[in-house]
Amino acid sequence: MSILETPYLNLLKEIMTTGNDRSDRTGTGTKSIFGAQMRFDLQAGFPIITTKKVPFGLIKSELLWFLRGDTNIRFLLAHHNHIWDEWAFKSWIESSDYTGPDMTDFGLRSESDPEFKQVYLEEKKKFDQKILNDDVFAKKYGELGNVYGAQWRHWQTRNGKFIDQIQNVIEEIKNNPTSRRLIVTAWNPEDIPSAALPPCHVLFQFYVNDNRLSLQLYQRSGDMFLGIPFNIASYALLVHLIARETGLKVGDFIHTLGDAHIYHNHFEQVQELLTRKPYDAPKLWLNPEKNKIMDFEMTDIKLIDYKHHSTIKAPVAV
Structure with a gap:
């Protein structure tokens, strides 16, 4: 195995050293550079960050x-996944149906006010339970709009029909592997105003050569400390799953970023992470009895020999 996270660590160092100080939508502030690229050889191992634990x-x-x-x-909460909670919760507390304590700027306030943080966590826990147990509430307030799942699998056309981009690209990889149109996009200008969070990873393109499947992602905006480690592992996993269904080996994952940024309230965490020595990358195990992406369940996907440093917590900017 190899040390695969070096491109990620080098980019963190570059942003901390040469990044531009900028204001942002959340009011937190960032150090940012525009235009960056990382490349990961998936034959050498699975590129999950080891200098902190990535779940x-x-x-x-x-x-x-x-x-x-x-x-x-609801699906995420049923699997104890709270990655998207804040955006759904924000829609709930800004609605006319919400009558609880004032949750304005709950992300920033919970950092500096321990008393408020406790109230916020109690409100969000009640919200999550209602999503899981109340069908009507879940349908109204658990829905995030046309985010990635909708755009990937149910892109709506002008004439009211739907396009399954994932299935289409799988078929094209099988039948026309040298195509330069092996592309899936999540950026639909018509849907941006209604989405809980406009797509950050907006477009990805596959490339087949020497019986290996590679993928390049263009991401318009990247939270380098919290979000990007997830994105790297997620798209690396996607390459493996699509390669399995199309009968190919894995090649490279290339991660291209527009605004690559570190939030001001993540500086200490980044500095701590950069003092740690990375471990060798683990291997990915996929259930050999499964060949189609839609057949995979959680237990069909595992990491082998994932050695990592401890978790480093940081607040999410919403």
Whole structure:
């Protein structure tokens, strides 16, 4: 196995050293560079970050959620995945139906006010339970709009029909592997105003050569400390799953970023991470009896020999 996270660590160092100080939508502030690229050889191992623990179970459930075309957080909550909670919770507390304590700027306030944080966590726990147990509430407030699952599997056309981009690209890889149109996009300008969070990873393209499947992702915006480690592992897993269904070996994952940023309130965490020595990358195990992406369940996907440092917590900017 090899040290695969070096491109990620080098990019963190570059942003901390040369990044531009910028304001942002969340009011937190960032250091940012525009235009960056990381390349990972998937033959050398699975590129999950080892300088901190990355919860692979959350990555699996989120990707399976996307691939099922689901856009409601209920599936995620049922698998103890809270990655998307804040955006659904924000819609709830800003609605006329919400009558609880003031949750304005709950992300930032919970960092500096321990008393408020406790109230916020209690409200979010009640929200999550209602999503899991109340069908009507879940349908209204668990829905995130046309996020990745919808765009990947149910892209709506002008004439009201739907396009399954994932199935289409699988068939094209099988039948026309040298095509330069092996592309899936999540960026639909018409849907941006209604989405809980406009797509950050907006477009990816496959490339077949020497019986190996590679993928390049273009991501318009990347939270380098919290989000990007998830994105790297998620798209690496996607390459493996699509390669399995198309009968190919894996090649490279190339991660291209527009605005690559580190939030001001993540600086200490990044500095701590950069003091740690990375471990060799683990291997990915996929159930050999499964060949189609829609047949995979959580237990069919595992990491072997994932050695990592401890978790480093950081607040999510919403």
